[in-house]
Amino acid sequence: MTDTVSYAHAVVPTGDDRTGLAADLAALRDAVVADGEARRAAFAAAHGPIGPGIANLADYLALRRHDIRPLQRALMARGLSSLGRAESRVLPTLDAVAVALAALAGRPAPVEAPGDDAFFAGERLLAANADAALGPRPAGRDTRIMVTLPSEAAGDPGLVLDLARRGMDIARINCAHDGIVAWEAMARAVRTAGEIVGRPIRVLMDIAGPKIRTEAVVAADKARRIVVGDTFSLVAGGTPEIVGDAVAAASVSLPEIVTRIGVGDRVLYNDGKMEARVEAADGASALLRVTRVRAGGVKLKPEKGLNLPDTALGLSPLTAKDIQDLAAVVRTADMIGYSFVSRPEDIDLLETVLADTGLVPPSLGLVAKIERPEAVANLPALMARVAGRRPFAVMIARGDLAAEIGFERLAEMQEEILWLCEAASVPVIWATQVLESLVRDGLPSRGEMTDAAMGARAECVMLNKGPHVGTAVDVLDHLLVRMAGHVHKKTPMLRALGAWSPSDA
Template sequence: MTDTVRPAADLLRELTELREAVAREGRESYRRWRPGIGRRRFRVSALNLAHYLALRHRDLRELQRELMAHGLSSLGRLEGRVLANLDATLGALRAVNGRPAPHYPRPKAFFRGERLLEADTVELLGPTGGRGVRILVTLPSEAATTPSLLVDLLRQGMDAVRINCAHDDADAWAAMVANLRAAEAVTGRRARILMDLGGPKCRVGTVEGPKEERRLGTGDRFLLVSGSFLSDGEAAIQATCTIPGAVEKLRQGDPVFLDDGKLAGVVDRVLAGGAEVRVTQALPDGVKLKADKGLNFPATDLGLTALTEEDRRDLDFVARTADLIGYSFVQSGNDIRLLQEELATRRPDDWHRIGLVAKIETPVAVRNLPEIIVQAASHQPFGVMIARGDLAVAIGFERLAEMQEEILWICEAAHVPVIWATQVLESLVKKGLPTRGDMTDAAMAARAECVMLNKGPHVVEAVALLDRLLTRMAEHQTKKTPKLRALRSW
């Protein structure tokens, strides 16, 4: 990268060619999508997404620097308005070259993407009083028996609740919903209900072995078994997997992660009925192997469908109760289509009114995100959850920050709201005091349309703090765009 800047006439030619290519390639992609788009309001968004994908397949870094040197847009914040931003920059370049500009985009057209994103966010997540970013809270089991908890959460600023169908049962979920409705009557505030389908989540089932040896450190070994525990002599510690077929797919050298990456291991040996795992990395004090902890096999094709039989049973309750349905371990547009067909059988007349939230937690889902968006948003209100726990394990912690940025950009281009999830203000929620990293992460989350808090003993305090933080951040930044509010610190 150099400090050399080409004449404005050369930049005008390059940008004109770029605009023509992006428009042409975007139209071609949109034509392929158009027959399946049944939701009229998504057509503009789908076309903009197609333009954005065409643009971002190019390396524009040198062009950006040269445009900046001429005092023009660097194109770095055009996600929601690709052609309008290119046209505005072209108009300015023509003026620099002393040539007449046909016309600049009208302000209404230029900012249409922002209006569409806001309208889609309100449709999916509901309105919010003044603060642009919503707060979503995962309800603990106690929400079924402690009505006052819902009242406190609403009063502190909660906008939506999440019920995780991987836990509790339909009776408990119904009690949570009833307590929420009662709390709404007390507070005068309304909250949307997101019900998360459990999906094919691999977890530790039962554990066998001496209790004092169940804390595993680097170099230790344990067995994952597909069914019955194996005979003595293979390993002191053995654990079943809640999806037995997953263990059978493991091969020597496959990585294994436990408890959102707190422990990493590798398959050393494949045995009849199991696999021996050697721990390669763990917390300094080790990690206790116990039931219900998550298992991840990021390099192993498990051949699982995103919609399990248990999910189908849960859908009977979820489809008639939830405002939004969270879809776990989505991999493709076909996974979305499968759920939509199930919804159509349960609510044939109005299934398209139910909001859908796709949880992006695997590399395959990241690669297929455009087709996931198009299939979902073409038929119903739609949002994306960046499920950072499983995603970090699947793609590597080093790449998480990079990948969550790209997901935010793609979704903004499609005017799709994003939920920033997993371990936001985790230290405050669990222990009552946030870390500096927690606060910085929560501030970064303000670029999404919604932030999710996990359950914990101090979640009410966390909602109150997050409400204040998001309100302040809204004065300084919208998405990637900083707001130049007058500074009063100096």
């Protein structure tokens, strides 16, 4: 009988049964090939012709249907790949392991061994797609740095030049603020800075989308903070009024959401600093009771974001303002940031609006911001719909995403998004609150430095605006250069360590 050990809720063979391992591996490969072919056919039928990236994504989705932990551990004990780095090369990895396992057993190889070109083709495709969407890879590091420009950049080209000299590779313009004149001034400053520093700097213009925010706010006691157990109301229209024992009331930027939320739905305020549940709703207003809030409570203020993870909003990702803005954006930007995208049909909607402008070059990139559960669930279809149309990247909008899916699931979900995008050869932007304390206050936290280092596995890391953003670019640049020598995606690079010497023994 084969010896076994218990590991991670799986039973793992520990004997030297190479024949059994080879059979298990062959069965897994056969299942992946069959399921992958079906998925490729489904992608092609729904989205049109697919390229090698989406074909490999189909195989990766097929592979990840299986719990391969027992097989991984058995292969590790024999010095073979654990299959844990198969994202960009699913079938080549399975084939390489099968050939090596057959060689160990002294049997003929069951498949042809993949050459280096085939094995690393996915990595090369991802690098090419990242160059097309995000600009050339900077010298010394694999990951680009994106910086959100403040409004002052429109009148201060020196600010933009300073960021470029420190290492900014992409400038982000948030079209929820300022206006066309300011956006064009910022973009000109970015182009000029690129010429001065001798390297191209891309411009991402992030269209606003249907942002759900508080507007007018009234409070029963302006000095009092809202705590757990308090109630407040949201109103669909008119001037908000205090009703009953509510401590505050607010109107909202999109009144229709008040007509769609129902009793029991959660509402999160200001990036999750407060969570409440709807206790009553009549279409004109909704009464909410606070169930969770940060220490010390919060004040309800205007222009703060609201997330409704339990509510079917039915909102178009493009507002009338977005459609008007796009005519200016396509003349100015290298990339468009697309908020609230959730379904493949949202991609079609944007393409239709872009075509109506008559100004869209094929090189114009698209960045899909993943910020709602529907976008996560539909990510493979979103990538398949865009593939081949134009340069494309995915932004993990971690602030909204955490509020929508729960903070406890964010770490897991951002990992899975990274894996899927690598499988599809789609570059990723790691965004929201990177080095936030450093940008705001001039000093980072230990957790922020670790988070920024994890961002090195993406093709781009985004910094928000703030008084110390220049220092943050310096810190991030140095950190990403160092991390480039230690890790590529999920693969440790094992460069020589210089922190220890024989005298340390």
